[in-house]
Amino acid sequence: xxxxxxxxxxxxxxxxxxxxxLVQSDESDPKSPVIYDPAQSMIGASAIADVAMFCRDDDALxxxxxxxxxxxxxxxxxxxxxxxxxxxxxxVAALRVDVPRTAAVVPSVExxxxxxxxxxxxxxxxxxxxxxxxxxxxxxxxxxxxxxYPLRKDYEAQEYYRGMKVxx
Amino acid sequence: MAEPATRALRTDTMVxxxxxxxxxxxxxxxxxxxxxGEVVQDAIPHIGYLHRNFEKYAENLTYPQIIPYTDRMDYIxxxxxxxxxxxxxEKLLGRGPRPVxxxxxxxxxxxxxCELNRIASHLLAFGTYGLxxxxxxxxxxxxxxxxxxxxxxxxxSGARLLYNYIRVGGVARDFPPEFHHRxxxxxxxxxxxxDVYDTLLSNNKxxxxxxxxxxxxxxxxxxxxGWTGPNIxxxxxxxxxxKEEPYSIYDRFDFAIPVxxxxxxxxxxxVRMNEMRESVKIARQALDQMEERxxxxxxxxxxxxxxxxxxxxxxxxMRTETPRGDLGYYIHSDGSDRPAxxxxxxxxxxxxxxxxxxxxxxxxxxxxAIIGSIDIVMGEIxx
Numbered sequence: 283x284x285x286x287x288x289x290x291x292x293x294x295x296x297x298x299x300x301x302x303x304l305v306q307s308d309e310s311d312p313k314s315p316v317i318y319d320p321a322q323s324m325i326g327a328s329a330i331a332d333v334a335m336f337c338r339d340d341d342a343l344x345x346x347x348x349x350x351x352x353x354x355x356x357x358x359x360x361x362x363x364x365x366x367x368x369x370x371x372x373x374v375a376a377l378r379v380d381v382p383r384t385a386a387v388v389p390s391v392e393x394x395x396x397x398x399x400x401x402x403x404x405x406x407x408x409x410x411x412x413x414x415x416x417x418x419x420x421x422x423x424x425x426x427x428x429x430x431y432p433l434r435k436d437y438e439a440q441e442y443y444r445g446m447k448v449x450x
Numbered sequence: 451m452a453e454p455a456t457r458a459l460r461t462d463t464m465v466x467x468x469x470x471x472x473x474x475x476x477x478x479x480x481x482x483x484x485x486x487g488e489v490v491q492d493a494i495p496h497i498g499y500l501h502r503n504f505e506k507y508a509e510n511l512t513y514p515q516i517i518p519y520t521d522r523m524d525y526i527x528x529x530x531x532x533x534x535x536x537x538x539x540e541k542l543l544g545r546g547p548r549p550v551x552x553x554x555x556x557x558x559x560x561x562x563x564c565e566l567n568r569i570a571s572h573l574l575a576f577g578t579y580g581l582x583x584x585x586x587x588x589x590x591x592x593x594x595x596x597x598x599x600x601x602x603x604x605x606x607s608g609a610r611l612l613y614n615y616i617r618v619g620g621v622a623r624d625f626p627p628e629f630h631h632r633x634x635x636x637x638x639x640x641x642x643x644x645d646v647y648d649t650l651l652s653n654n655k656x657x658x659x660x661x662x663x664x665x666x667x668x669x670x671x672x673x674x675x676g677w678t679g680p681n682i683x684x685x686x687x688x689x690x691x692x693k694e695e696p697y698s699i700y701d702r703f704d705f706a707i708p709v710x711x712x713x714x715x716x717x718x719x720x721v722r723m724n725e726m727r728e729s730v731k732i733a734r735q736a737l738d739q740m741e742e743r744x745x746x747x748x749x750x751x752x753x754x755x756x757x758x759x760x761x762x763x764x765x766x767x768m769r770t771e772t773p774r775g776d777l778g779y780y781i782h783s784d785g786s787d788r789p790a791x792x793x794x795x796x797x798x799x800x801x802x803x804x805x806x807x808x809x810x811x812x813x814x815x816x817x818x819a820i821i822g823s824i825d826i827v828m829g830e831i832x833x
Contacts, residue, residue, distance in 0.1 A: 312547055350767060365795075369687075400799060
């Protein structure tokens with residue numbers, strides 16, 4: 283299945299309230315095309331864990347491998363993109379969740395794919411997205427007590443970390 | 451009055467901090483081990499000691515400037531890291547108004563250097579795994595032969611470890627004169643050398659006792675934990691991106707995918723040993739095909755990439771097969787000369803994340819055996 287067909291399959295199952303749109307390439311203007319490879323299915327934040335579980339267990343989809351979980355800063359919104367792959371069928375898909383910058387909470391998918399656990403901890407550290415229901419959101423990459431989220435566009439490093447000048 | 455015997459013998463759990471500076475952790479990794487005697491009850495990895503935030507750097511650099519930074523993630527297999535990034539950028543450029551045509555010679559050179567780097571990386575994994583288990587000699591053999599590869603790379607790119615050699619549109623330099631002869635001489639020398647390693651370590655009784663049946667992870671658990679590369683092949687799944695999603699010109703070569711059976715430490719180790727043989731095959735075929743096509747005399751080793759690179763706006767995810775598994779790059783471009791976001795999906799990061807569940811109930815020495823068998827590089831985990 284192509285990412286577009288997978289999107290339609292999700293739309294049939296969950297409806298337009300949950301699967302809110304498909305972000306895909308627009309190559310109508312050859313001078314300045316916009317590329318999304320693969321196309322991304324927009325999912326309402328509160329439903330992502332259910333949609334993820336369906337993606338993994340549905341016989342037609344069988345998206346059993348989470349290739350990559352990326353957190354992005356888009357200004358007013360932060361987003362999480364899940365790049366999925368099916369070992370059984372060999373197709374790929376991408377889910378995307380946008381959340382407002384001031385209330386960045388996304389349900390965790392670590393019960394769907396174990397590997398998401400550390401990816402979510404990393405995204406929490408660096409982009410400041412809280413994953414609700416995550417078993418262990420301690421800092422993974424940043425030191426304990428570091429202030430701010432370095433990958434946000436408006437990040438400014440703190441002046442002192444435990445009495446040490448930053449940058450030293 | 452004497453204490454009751456049970457009270458005098460009462461044991462307690464002990465916290466053992468292994469690392470961050472510990473020779474068997476392959477870099478600066480700290481493991482917090484809860485031990486009951488010699489038995490590990492819990493092993494909590496603490497990472498981040500090498501964190502430089504490559505992804506933030508990438509947002510402030512132009513696309514060609516990022517390439518040397520990718521070297522510094524997995525510094526054991528820098529060529530493979532560069533190739534993944536460059537291919538992702540080229541794929542994005544290919545959808546825009548100014549696609550880059552990579553000359554055939556550059557494609558062959560890329561494959562050859564990546565396979566040589568895979569051999570060098572697996573040699574390091576083999577040598578240091580011996581050290582972890584307590585065998586010193588294999589390490590010397592591995593580093594002797596790895597040295598030859600590093601010398602070849604130095605001749606080619608000017609650097610021994612961090613090459614900045616594969617560029618958008620091709621490679622940085624052509625083969626020096628007579629270089630292909632030296633390359634072929636090394637491949638002829640090295641092919642039977644893997645058998646020597648087998649006699650040194652692979653079938654050694656002590657080594658077998660330490661690695662067979664230890665750290666078993668089945669195929670389904672591997673997929674759940676995001677394991678890729680030699681680690682998932684050790685569990686018996688013939689999963690190799692060079693075959694599954696052929697990139698560059700990997701569809702032109704004939705090679706096998708070595709797999710294990712049980713998914714234990716020995717199987718993962720053995721997959722790497724056999725992969726070195728396959729890499730020699732690929733490099734030889736690439737040299738042969740270069741000769742047949744008259745590419746050695748061809749001087750066209752890079753496309754003409756003039757001016758600033760501005761890939762079209764959008765988002766792309768692509769992955770390639772490095773010696774440690776699927777290395778993915780997620781690039782978000784806003785159409786300018788610098789990416790808005792680069793996310794790296796590191797194969798070692800996902801491999802290490804499964805360590806905690808695997809270690810419970812094993813002996814401390816077995817944890818060392820597992821870490822060596824998943825072949826991690828901390829520079830790539832922490833980024």
